[in-house]
Amino acid sequence: MEPENDCAWKPKQGMTFDSEQCVYDFYNIYGGRMGFSIRRDFCRKNKVTNQLICRLLVCNKERFRKGDKRDPLSKNPRAETRTGCEARLYVKLDEGTGKYVVADFKEKHDHDLFGDVVTFDTTYKLNKEHRPFASFVGFNHHRETVIFGAALLYNETAESFVWLFQNFLEAMSGKAPKTLFTDQDAAMAKAILIVMPDTTHRLCTWHLMQNALKHVNYLFQDKGVKGVLNKFFFDIEDTNQWKLEWAKMLDKYDAHENHWLKLTFAVKEKWGWPYVRSTWAAGMSTIQLSESFNALLKDYIRSDFNLNEFFMHFEMVLYEKRYKELEA
Template sequence: MGFQLHFDIDTEPENDCEWKPKQGMTFESEQCAYDFYNTYGGRMRFSIRRDYCRKDKFTNQLICRLLVCNKEGFRKVDKRDPLSKNPRAETRTGCEARLYIKLDEGTGKFVVTDFKEKHNHDLVSPKCAHMLSSQRKISTTQAMQLDLAAQSGLRLGQSFELMGREAGGRQYNEEQITNMFWADAQMIMDYAQFGDVVTFDTTDKLNKEHRPFASFVGFNHHRETIIFGAALLYDETDESFVWLFENFLEVRSRKAPKTLFIDQDAGMAKAIPIVMPDTSHQLCT
């Protein structure tokens, strides 16, 4: 079982520029440089990823690392694409925004030797910055706690309550934990075979937490109902549905369904063209 957590991120730039990368800036480790650039990306509203690196062939020590915008480069041609019924949409734009760090052998620190700030694409809106892939990571400790809670038989509502208390108590619950999505290995395999047509629906806050419960449902070759994924949402706004559909596609190699049946919810209707522009969405009675 996998969970995605959202913690609010301050995206308002401060008056000073301490949060902005500069040539000559030093970091204790490659991870520190990544965390700094990722925080900068969160403020500026773009996602980052690790790209090229070089290591010492004798000690295997990292010598340099290139961190890039996640829209850097272009996707390589896949020989299977002509045979694909629903090929993945191109998401890269050849963006050249980057941060390059190199190890200073004298100090043992990593130094910024190149920083390109400009992007060749629109940045996401402030309301959607937390949905960026590099901003949705959880710590190893949090992941272990979630797995332990599931293995201990805690119900979803109890896990929700537990994480809320750890975030600062019930009074901070609504400010810290918003949406949760999960799908197991069987759901992912079923979707790969039977995911061309999907029905998506939410309950009317019938659980104890009064949160919308969402499910992705389909049929197998025996016309049996199968589940592709489920989520506990904070609300039914278009922002929440954008977050959910992005996570749904992320665990399925960005393969979107051909047809998605939904109810008449306005938030769903707004989110689908944003995340799945090639998917036909129909009303289900």
């Protein structure tokens, strides 16, 4: 079903279904496309035939969780994940036709819709020509690594990345990531803005720290790079306070003319804590998933493989990942 065809994939009053399971499957697919999970709620059955008369399906953030029955002094209490969301789909049995009819549909959610967070990396050169290997990696619902896509590139120009991102979106049925993590590459940034303008582009904090060690470590010898920059990555929540502290840092270390700091400040919306703290990131701040995936590939792929050998062994990696997901 094409996303442009609202009648096909979006619920509306009056839609009919052959069974309650068909209703559930339809709403579940819709939720997956939109970025939320569903669960079964209220239902009523015929007391004589035990046939389902009506069913209410809700967003998994509907209501609020009851109090935690475990020791209130637990060091790791379960986080509250419900928000009282009122999004729902309610169906009733039409006894004349035997079909279930949508009687009520509330579309609006009171929370952000939980899309994919993807890390994108091209730093690992696996083939003898040292061509960039690009991977799109994220978490699955078991918080294990899932590979969304991969490619061998000829070069790392903006034009190549535009081509790659366009083909990635086509493979993903047009669904762009909610958030995309990359390193501090200008060509990548340009292509993301062109192809995925609604995707939140965030910079990997680990790569930023490594670049800082190369470019400004000599400035911060008293506290070190982490001692000076950590608060800008993880601590200061107010944008005005963040800018004030940045200015103080430039004054203290006489770093107003440092080229790397100028460039990094210019993209602060992609890494500064008050700018990114409210974006959906699945708990990530780095492209560590991609790094771990690249390390795994070393066990399967040698640099002297030709293209056929490369992709044959890459398929083995995918098979192992998918098997582990099925096990989980």
